Amino acid sequence: MCPPAGNFIGVIVQILILLGAVGLFLFGMKTMSEALQKLSGHRLRNMLTTMAGSPVRGIVASTAITALVQSSSAVTVMIVSFVNAGMLHLTQAIAMVMGANIGTTVTAWLVVLFGISFDIDLAAVPLIAFAAPLLLLRSERLRNLGNTLIGLALMLLAIHILRDAVTHFSTLSSFENYITLLRGHGHWSPLLFVLAGAAMTAVLQSSSATTALAIILCSTGVIPFKCAMALILGDNVGTTLTANIAATMTNTDGKRAALSHLLFNLVGVLWALPLLAVLARGIASLVAAFGGVSPLLNGSPSQAVALALFHTLFNVVNTLLLAGFIPQAAHALDRLIPGDRHAKRTSPLEGSALVSTSEMGLYQARENLALCMKRGGELTARVKTYFGEVNADNAQELFLLVRQRSDEEQTAYKQLEQQLARLTQQELSQEGRLLVQAMNQLLTQLRAATWLSVTAAQVIRRKKERNIWFTQPMREDLGVYFSIIQEAYFITHNNLTSDREGLPQREDRRIRMQAFLEEFSVSLEEKYLNPDDEQETHYQAAVIFAELTSCIGRLAMCVLKIAEGTAQLEQDHQ
Known part of the structure; x- marks a missing residue:
């Protein structure tokens, strides 16, 4: 039987609300990112000048920059374009890609600390009320501060709408059946959630949005903690699509730098996925050690914090494990994408103007x-x-x-x-x-x-x-x-x-x-x-x-x- 027309229209409306909330989140993040860049232009340029140093300096600099601009995709595309233009060596780029993965985890903490732990209705709208007058002032610094706060407020409102939309969808039998289908494949279920997370991030072009969705789905009881962890692993893979698409415009070394982003995150998923249960228990033990309720329990109030903690620790540990193999990784990339690293280009800047914001x-x-x-x-x-x-x-x-x-x-x-x-x-x-x-x-x-x-x-x-x-x-x-x-x-x-x-x-x-x-x-x-x-x-x-x-x-x-x-x-x- 076909569903009643009223129910069908209601589902369509909820889908539109869900998509609109995601769009609002992305727009808020973009607004906040651009305002933060203008607000801290000197410090940003100073950090960028340290990029071409040692691998450790590259990791630290790109971590800080990504945390500031709130977009690992933008930073990674910039890294690829710099390699293409000959401003960075491939080994330096690999180190900086690792740092970008760490820096992007800051968004998850923003979602948890401001979007989950507090009553958003009591925070977002007053935040806009406080920020709006700043936009009318002559001081450019204060105007940028106002835009930063408004971007944050829009993200918080988007999270509130997402939580309501997800809660509504969780009551629909078709949505429950879909989630049950993903969870009903035993040991293969985490892999399915990894693929789902990668696909969502590839479509949204934002790992931060997928991470926010994973946190909301888990904190509202729609999916268990381990499945949300698998979604986060997947978004680490999906976020590499942007840089690899941009790399099609670059030379051989630019393509190698973009591929390093994908391979680095794939290696992380390959070692973390089989250990997902062990990692979940480890995160639960850490949360319990600080007096929190185990996130393994459905509906636990500490699940959001535990997921943000997992997101950060996973990328930090993955970087620590692989940072010592950067020269070997560069050699492997030379074999995977053969060609002259210094091959002649039609123009010295070909493909280097990929980031222009x-x-x-x-x-x-x-x-x-x-x-x-x-x-x-x-x-x-x-x-x-x-x-x-x-x-x-x-x-x-x-x-x-x-x-x-x-x-x-x-x-x-x-x-x-x-x-x-x-x-x-x-x-x-x-x-x-x-x-x-x-x-x-x-x-x-x-x-x-x-x-x-x-x-x-x-x-x-x-x-x-x-x-x-x-x-x-x-x-x-x-x-x-x-x-x-x-x-x-x-x-x-x-x-x-x-x-x-x-x-x-x-x-x-x-x-x-x-x-x-x-x-x-x-x-x-x-x-x-x-x-x-x-x-x-x-x-x-x-x-x-x-x-x-x-x-x-x-x-x-x-x-x-x-x-x-x-x-x-x-x-x-x-």
Whole structure:
């Protein structure tokens, strides 16, 4: 028999309420995450700069960042994109993925401490009442605090709606039959719940939402404690889908980093699933030791806390067990995804603009800009090598490499420009907007420097085609220009990537170099425009030399201006 129309409509309404509650939870978490990033932008960037250290530092940094931004998927995608761009080694990425798994467990504690342990109706709405006036204030910091509190309040309201919806569904015979079906397969039941948790997380794209659902299902008596533990194990696997989808846009190493996330969590499930009963008893003993009621009893008030504790301990223990095998894991990933780790890409930033929201995107854009600075120095080094090459065939090959690298850089600049444009569409802080503006200005100057490098290569090509030779003093003077350019590029890259304590010394070095360059250019002009009788400068060589020194001199001054801009950027936004 078909169910009565009224019952059918009621079920549809409850399903819509359930989906709406999940959407509200995700929106609240997103709101809180973005506000927290803007609220703690300096500290976030400082933590991000420690990422490329030792594995321990990487684990600690990514744990803290994930706890702050409340999204292991966002952090993992960022890690994958940094590996793709060459900013991180694969071993560093694996360590940071482990830390991201630990950091994401903070959400479960928020759900337990604020959504389960307290009366949500008495907390969420007054929290919005307190936070709403903060949004009207002129202080950006207070407005971000207001958005953080509103995001938390929306999450709490979503949990309240979810609990009511789950309680209603638990009374439906069809829902009971489904749960009974999952529980009625003996030793296979935990595996079914693991698969269900993985599927739910893959669909929702949020392990935090699945963990919250597992806690609510257990605390309302719908599923037993061990089944909820299995759901949490499953969401650890399902959350890896986002990074692996993003990795399809990256190079070989980016794919390896994303796969490491999946394999790390799979290994955890493989050792934890057979020991689920033992782990459940261990968690119950810990809860009982602190005076709580055993979570193994259905309806126990300590089940929510016990699940949050399990979620945290599982990821911490899994990290401790596997952290010592990071080099072996990297070697295994090389075999699983064969290919040249440094394989050439169409663009140096291809696939690296995967994260473009709030402080995460600002940091990544800055790192991409630093990569472009480094490659600009490499382009100039190629031009210098081309200038000194005497073999015609080798020289032609070097010229083509300069042109090819220039084309790659232009593609990279376009991608970075697009990433900055996407950032301007986000609700950035005032500091963030100024940072994007400064990076756009530096990008414009970098385009000019690249154009000057290619122009210099073209002048050198005309020199070689006409078999014009420079005197030894000429070559030495050009070498001075190239040395200044290389040093200036080195300063620009270090300003964006190195510790800020060395910034004053680098800025003093830049100022001295700029003063020297101005004096050197004047003396060079006097030297070759007014030659003495001892010089034997051929007319055509003098013309080519003048054109080349003008181009190289402007390039040196341009790069020094970029160095000045990067120093100002760091001083203004540290």
